[in-house]
Amino acid sequence: MLYIKCPHCGWRSQNEFSYGGDASVIRPELNKKVSDQDWDNFVYNRKSLRGKHWELWQHLSGCRQWIKVERDTATHEIFNTLKANEDIS
Amino acid sequence: MEKYSIFNLVKKAFSNHQNWDLAWKDPTPKKEYDVVIIGGGGHGLATAYYLAKEHNITNVAIIEKGWIGGGNVGRNTTIIRSNYMYDENALFSEFGMNLWRKMSQDLNYNVMFSPRGIINLAHSDAQMNVYARRGNSMRLNGIDAELLNREQVREIIPMADFSENVRFPIFGGLMQPSAGTARHDAVAWGYARQADSMGVDIIQNCEVTGFDVSGGKIKGVRTSRGDIKVKKIGLCVAGSTNILAEKLNMTVPIETHLLQACVSEPVKPVLDRVVTFGAGHFYISQSDKGEMVMGGDLDGYNSYAQRGNLPTLQHVLTEGIAMMPFLSKLKMLRTWGGIMDMSMDGSPIIDKTHIEGLYLNCGWCYGGFKATPASGWTFAHTIAQDRVHELNAGYSLNRFNSGQLLDEKGLGTKTWIS
Numbered sequence: 001m002l003y004i005k006c007p008h009c010g011w012r013s014q015n016e017f018s019y020g021g022d023a024s025v026i027r028p029e030l031n032k033k034v035s036d037q038d039w040d041n042f043v044y045n046r047k048s049l050r051g052k053h054w055e056l057w058q059h060l061s062g063c064r065q066w067i068k069v070e071r072d073t074a075t076h077e078i079f080n081t082l083k084a085n086e087d088i089s
Numbered sequence: 090m091e092k093y094s095i096f097n098l099v100k101k102a103f104s105n106h107q108n109w110d111l112a113w114k115d116p117t118p119k120k121e122y123d124v125v126i127i128g129g130g131g132h133g134l135a136t137a138y139y140l141a142k143e144h145n146i147t148n149v150a151i152i153e154k155g156w157i158g159g160g161n162v163g164r165n166t167t168i169i170r171s172n173y174m175y176d177e178n179a180l181f182s183e184f185g186m187n188l189w190r191k192m193s194q195d196l197n198y199n200v201m202f203s204p205r206g207i208i209n210l211a212h213s214d215a216q217m218n219v220y221a222r223r224g225n226s227m228r229l230n231g232i233d234a235e236l237l238n239r240e241q242v243r244e245i246i247p248m249a250d251f252s253e254n255v256r257f258p259i260f261g262g263l264m265q266p267s268a269g270t271a272r273h274d275a276v277a278w279g280y281a282r283q284a285d286s287m288g289v290d291i292i293q294n295c296e297v298t299g300f301d302v303s304g305g306k307i308k309g310v311r312t313s314r315g316d317i318k319v320k321k322i323g324l325c326v327a328g329s330t331n332i333l334a335e336k337l338n339m340t341v342p343i344e345t346h347l348l349q350a351c352v353s354e355p356v357k358p359v360l361d362r363v364v365t366f367g368a369g370h371f372y373i374s375q376s377d378k379g380e381m382v383m384g385g386d387l388d389g390y391n392s393y394a395q396r397g398n399l400p401t402l403q404h405v406l407t408e409g410i411a412m413m414p415f416l417s418k419l420k421m422l423r424t425w426g427g428i429m430d431m432s433m434d435g436s437p438i439i440d441k442t443h444i445e446g447l448y449l450n451c452g453w454c455y456g457g458f459k460a461t462p463a464s465g466w467t468f469a470h471t472i473a474q475d476r477v478h479e480l481n482a483g484y485s486l487n488r489f490n491s492g493q494l495l496d497e498k499g500l501g502t503k504t505w506i507s
Contacts (some may be wrong), residue, residue, distance in 0.1 A: 001399055002390075015400050019390045019505050021344070036490060043502060044342035044489040048331035050393045059198045073345070074393045 002076060007083045020056030022046055023088065026062045026070055029067045054088050092288035093197050105357045112278060113285035118292050121318040124472060125310055127297055127333065128325035129153025131162035131273075131458065134280035135465020136323055136472070137289045138196075143466070144473035147288035154296045158277030161328060164395070165458040166350050166384045166426035167371060168363050170207050170268035173231050174223045175497050177483030178436065179230040182481055185463030186267065188231075192462060198279030198405040200271045201377065205252060207268035207363040208242065208274060209413065210249070212257040216367055220263035227265070235264045238491065243271055246364055249413050257368040269375055270363065276461055287495070299336055300447075307446035321446045323472050328346035328428040329393075331449040341451065342433040342489045344504050347388040347454050349397035349405070351424040353416070355379030373416075380422060383409055387429065387455070389505040397426040429455055432502035434488075439468050439481040448472050449486060454504075 002014035027042055028034040053073045059065050068088065070080040082088070091097060091110050101109060124140060126133045129151045140146045151157070169189055171182030194202050211217045217236070224234035238261045243251050249259060286292055292314065300322070301309035309318045322326050326333055334341045355378050363374040371385040385405030388397055404422060410417045432438060432452030437460065450468045453460065467481040477485070483495055500506055 013400075014398070021503070021505070022391070040342075040490055041340065045340040046331070046342070046344045046433075047335065047340060048343060048345045048391055050332055050345075053391055055391065071390075073391045076392065076394055076398070 002071075002078065004057065004069060004078060005066070005081050006059045006062060007067055007081055008065050009059060012059070012062055016059060016061040018056045018060045019036075020058055020066065023054040023056045048073075052079065056084070090283070101507055112282045113291050116290045116292065118152075118290065118295065118312065118314050120315075122290075123319070124321045124323065125149070125317060125319045126151045126323045126325055127310070128327075128329075129157035129281075129291060129293065130160045130325065130327070131158070131277050131280070131342045131461040132327070132453075132464045133323070133325035134277055134284060134291075135461050136325060136450070136468045138280045138284040138287075139466045139469035140473060141287035142286060146473055149284075149288075150290040150317070151284070152295050152297060152310070153291070153293045157281050157291060157317055158274055161427045161429075161457055162277045162461070164350065164425055165273055166374070166382050167270040167273045167376075167458060168207065168268070168372065168374065169202070169271055170265055170299040170363075171459075172209070172223070172234065172263065172265040172268065173357055173497060175495055176230060176319045177229060177495055178231060178497055181463055181467070181480050181484070182459065183230065183232050184466075185460055188270065188298050188387055188462035188466065192271075192276070192279070196279035196283050196331050198275060198282060200275045200279055202269065203432065204267050204269035204373075206266040206363050207365070208237065208245065208262045208264045209365045210242065210262045210480055211260045211407055212368045213260060215343060217260050220261075233265060233267050234446045235266065237264055239396040243305060244354065245362060246360065248359060249364070250411065250413055253388060255411070256458050259365075260446040262367070263335040263354065268363065273458060276410055280465070288358060297333060297336070299304070302444055305443070305445055307444055321448065323448045323450060323468060325450045325468065327430040327451050327457055330430050330449075337447070339442070341438075341449075343452050344391055344431045344433075345393055346390070346429045346431045346505060347392035347394060347426050348382035348384070348429050349388065349402055349424060349426045350382070351402065351406075352376065352380035352422050353419040354422045356419065358379070359415075366408050366412045368411075369408040371405055371412060373413070376503070381416065381419060386410075387431070387505055388426075395426050395428060399423065433502045434494040434496040435498050435500060435504075437464070437484050438452060438475060438486050439464065439471060439484045440486040441475070442486065443473065
């Protein structure tokens, strides 16, 4: 069982959260010209790192806020969590 | 290579079966090969076999980081089917079905192919309509499909929950009678033995550490057991595609996820079909040893751990018990996990790449085992002829760029939603 520290609610079990994918993916800016490659990278292409991985989770059965979680994809260890509007350092 | 037969079995019995030849050798890597296949799983072994058999290319090495058959070909739930709606998937899978039917004879290895049929249960009128449509599409492509009503399903699997006040009543189901199961390890070993006998070097415990690419061409591969010069490389490492793609400075439309499966204690024969739950994601069959073999959803987050977490297992088995209540009486024998190449439209990729001499076979999601022979056959063709076969033309890498997605399940790019 993953045990995730929600920055708003504290320690909660994995069952309360739903996954939102790679948090380092950034949507191309609106109203600017976007190349096919940039759009592909945003929609489809993923690094899917082995090791430390920043990802989005939503505290669905709790405060319903989106959060960022730094987790190891090989060991499932969680190192850090941030609010959605906080930058990954 | 000595033939496996009843006569040889009797003959070897006189020496207590102590002097059988090794099924495959343990060679040291040569300095140069025509083709190197990276990944000694089912698909890699099948690719090497068909390169030798169909294209007479035998100066081939398979490089495997662990041991052959230790990845997903040894971790799946052994289901073989071609019940797809889209032409590309249906024709590819049905081509594979034909290879499955003659595989034991072809490989001189009993893969225990058991065409026992698969039933996808429906739990609403709307789902019956969807299944009717899929069944019709299958029949148009020459694949057997039968739409069953509630009573017909009850006759075949009376142990399912047909009581009145259940949350997901069984309305009927779609059956592909020719689908089935096979002994997954035997598939890997059968392909390995035949490939080895035709001159393919199977090199285990050999990790790929890098690639030599110059002028847009593949020149060689660097491994933990030395550098190898090579003209063509087939990348066949579903579950680790992202890791090797990074070494090639490529990004791929794939996320690596974790999928669990489990078996119960062995019981007497009770279930002679493969059955899937239609109101969630759960599938079950009974092995020849009597274990109930079960699986379902992904764990739902990026992972390279070949082991799972209990919440998903509990969720999956809850679905199982909703479908077949007797399962609650069984003890769990084993659970395990494997890592899946989840492609962004749920369909695989078998294609050339922008690097000359580099070929990609990946993105099998959780449907790789049944595709083993067809994947090996088409990938061998793609490598040998340097062009895709019409069977794998739909599995192109650039379909994500061109918009010609093969989104059979209609899930979009959120691969963890299963």
